[in-house]
Amino acid sequence: MQQVRVRFAPSPTGPLHIGGVRTALYNYLFARKNNGTFILRIEDTDQTRFVDGAEEYIMESLKWCGITVDEGINEGGKYGPYRQSDKKDIFRQYADLLIDKNDAYYAFDSRDQLDKLRKDADKEGKTFIYNASARNSRQNSLSLPEAEWKQRLKDGAPYVIRYRMPLNEDIHFDDLIRGHIVVNTSTLDDKVLFKSDGMPTYHLANIVDDHLMEISHVIRGEEWLPSLPLHIMLYRSFGWDAPLFAHLPLLLKPDGEGKLSKRDGDKMGFPVFPLYWPYGETAKGYREEGYYPEAFINMLALLGWNPGTEKEIFSMSELIDAFSIDRVHKSGSRFNPEKAKWFNHQYLMQRTNKQLAIEFREFLRIQGFHHDIGQIETLVGLVKDRVSFVSEIWNETDFFFKSPETYDKDAIKKRWKPETPAQLLELKEVLAGIEDFKPDAMESKVKSWIEAKGYNTGAIMNAFRIVIVGASRGPHMFDIISWLGKEETLKRIDKGVSVIGKSL
C-alpha cells in the first residue's frame, strides 16, 4: 500500500466548529492507524472571508484536542507552502495548463449578468447552468472570435477561468464510505477554477494541492460529495491518479433541522466550538465550559463511527487502534448534550483526587478561599461522583466553606420537631467530648448515644444536617463534620438552633 498521507484543510473564516474538529480527528486517527502523515493545510483562497485569528484558533483547537500535526505552517515539511494564498502563482500555472489542453477557457461574463440569468431562469422554474448548452451564447474564449477575446485579455478585462465540462458522459467513481456512484456530466456546470482576483477556487486549489502534497486519502465532509465528479474530471484532465475519497456524514443540529453550523452557537445550550472565540460575536467553547479534551474527543469520535463493540470509553491511542474508515456511518448524527456531560463525568471519575483538588483549587481561589491541598483532596473525594465538571464541585461543597446563612424551609418543616433543639444541644455535648474527630469514631459514639437515649436516628441526623448544611443535601454527615472540625461543628449547632428557633 502507498504511503498514507491525509490532510485537514479548513478555511480560516472564523472559529472551527465541532464538525470540523471531527473531520480533523478522523483524518488524524486514520493517519496514525496507518503510520501515515497528518497534514494541516490552510485554504485561504477567499480573501473576502478571511478572519483574523482564525488560523491560530484552528491550530490551538487541534492542540487542545491532542491532535498533533506532522506537516503544516508551524511544523514545516517538504510539501509546502501549507497556506494556499502563499502559492497562488503555482495554481495559476495549473489553470493555464488546462487552458492549453483545451479543458478550460476564459470567461468574461460579469457577476451581474450571470445573476440576472439565474434569476430569470428561476422565475420560469428552471435552473441556469453554465455548461455546454449555454456557453456558446455567453462571452468567453470558446464563443468569441479568437482575435476578440485575445484583445480583451490584452486590455485587462476582468475574466475567470472555467472548466470545460464535457456533455453527456457518465462519470463513475467510488467513495470509501458510500460505495459506487455514477453522475452524468450534463447535470454539471462549467465551474470557475480561477477567480478574477487572481486566486484559484476551492476546486482547482484542492486538486492541485492534494496532488502536489501526494495526498493518498481525502477524508472530508459530505457537503463535498456533489462536487466530487468535477474533481474526478480535473484529475483526469491533468492526467493524475486521484486519491481515494471518503465523505463523512454530517453533524446535525440538535433540533433536527439540517447540518450543524457556526450560527448554532450557544442557543441550544451547548457549545458548538472547541474553544472560546474572542472576536466579534464571541462564542463559548468546550474547554471553557469545563470539558476535558479526552472526553470531548471520545464523544466526538463516537458520533458517526463505532468499533462494533460495546466499549464506549476510549483514550486517543485506543481510538487509533480501533479506528477504520469502513466502520464510519453513512447517515448524519445528532449531537446529544446529555451524553456529552456523561462522557465528561466518566473522565472526571478517572482522575485522582489529587488532580481534581489541583483543578478545584483554582475555583476556590476565585471565591477567595485558600485551603491546604490535602484538605481539598479529601473534599473532592467526597463529592466527585455527584458532578460532571470541576466547576460543579463548588455547588456541592459551598457549605464546607461557609456556615449556612439560610435554612431550607421545606427541610425544616419536614425534619424540625419540638424536641429537636434540646436533642441537638445534647448531641453537641456528645461531640464536644470526642477527642478524635474522625468519621468512623464519631459515628459509633453518636450512634450508641442515640441508642442509649432511645432517640430516632433519622430524626436526629436529618435535623443535624439542617444546622450544619442548611438543607437536605450533601455527603455523609460524619465526613462533613470531620472535615469542618470540632469548633466549627459546635458553632453551627448553636447557630442553627438559635436561628431556626427564632424563625418558628
Add this chain to the structure above:
RNA sequence: GGUCCAUUCGUCUAGUGGCUAGGACGUCAGGUUUUCAUCCUGGUAACAGGGGUUCGAUUCCCCUAUGGACUACCA
C-alpha cells in the same frame, strides 16, 4: 425545481436471510442510603411505508415518503 446521499428505541448506535432485534444516554419504577446524589435491579421504547425476490425478510432489489447536502468568481 435539478443532481446526489441517507432512513433500527426520544438521541448515539449494534446486528442478522430464520434472534425474545442487543448496548449506552435520557426517562420511569423499585432497592440501598440518616439527606441529596451516587450505586444496584428492573421497566419503557425502534427496524419509515408499499411492492417484489425467497420456504422465510429488519437484512437483497424496486417504488413512494421523509430527512439532508449541493446547486456562487464560498469553502
